[in-house]
Amino acid sequence: MQLTSLADLLDLQELDLAIDRLLDQRQSLPELDVYKAAHEQLKSLQADREAKAVTLKDLELQLDKAEGELEILEIKVDEHETRLFAGGMSSRETEHMRLEVQSLKAQQSAMEERVLGLLDAVDPAREAVTSVDAEIEKVEAAKAELEQSIKAQWKTIDAELGRKEERKKSALEPIDTDLLELYEKMRGIKEGVAVASFDNGVCGGCHMTLSPAEQEEAFADELPRCVHCRRILVV
Numbered sequence: 397m398q399l400t401s402l403a404d405l406l407d408l409q410e411l412d413l414a415i416d417r418l419l420d421q422r423q424s425l426p427e428l429d430v431y432k433a434a435h436e437q438l439k440s441l442q443a444d445r446e447a448k449a450v451t452l453k454d455l456e457l458q459l460d461k462a463e464g465e466l467e468i469l470e471i472k473v474d475e476h477e478t479r480l481f482a483g484g485m486s487s488r489e490t491e492h493m494r495l496e497v498q499s500l501k502a503q504q505s506a507m508e509e510r511v512l513g514l515l516d517a518v519d520p521a522r523e524a525v526t527s528v529d530a531e532i533e534k535v536e537a538a539k540a541e542l543e544q545s546i547k548a549q550w551k552t553i554d555a556e557l558g559r560k561e562e563r564k565k566s567a568l569e570p571i572d573t574d575l576l577e578l579y580e581k582m583r584g585i586k587e588g589v590a591v592a593s594f595d596n597g598v599c600g601g602c603h604m605t606l607s608p609a610e611q612e613e614a615f616a617d618e619l620p621r622c623v624h625c626r627r628i629l630v631v
């Protein structure tokens with residue numbers, strides 16, 4: 397095991413920690429949470445819009461039908477009245493026709509009420525859809541703006557990541573395979589810090605002091621490791 401190789405390991409670790417921090421920063425941008433909230437809000441607004449559009453469509457269909465029925469009633473009343481005016485019917489027939497007209501007019505007036513009621517209901521239903529549409533447009537615009545901001549920040553972070561990865565490639569070159577394997581394994585179990593500096597008898601990884609006997613034990617090995625945390629020690 398080359399001592400220069402150990403020192404190189406500290407450089408590598410510094411780069412790896414910087415890369416970890418950048419990756420973490422990439423995934424924890426505050427805008428990402430806001431974006432997620434906007435996305436959820438948009439989904440619920442769209443569901444709301446769909447429900448309101450169904451209500452509106454239903455009212456419009458009912459209105460169409462009522463208007464059609466009203467038109468038919470108006471034609472019938474006209475026809476009956478024309479026949480009454482024309483005369484030439486028996487008095488029984490005339491009375492029957494008169495009662496028929498009366499009944500048709502009652503139906504007509506009820507249908508007119510219904511049409512007016514539906515017209516009153518259609519307007520607010522249409523406004524409700526329009527108002528949700530405006531809300532959706534607002535949230536979509538905010539979402540698009542957030543997306544731009546996130547993309548711009550990611551671009552900066554990714555460029556920095558690219559530079560660090562490039563430097564990592566050359567930092568890896570002088571380190572031998574076995575040491576690298578141990579380094580990676582220790583990084584995995586020691587929160588990314590596999591290598592620690594050793595200063596004044598203190599391990600830079602766990603900050604514990606090694607007694608002279610412990611130091612002797614640690615440095616007797618070709619690959620010195622902290623007796624407490626097992627991190628690789630670099631003097």
Ligand SMILES: [Zn+2]
Nearest residue numbers: 599602622625
């Ligand atoms: Zn230690």
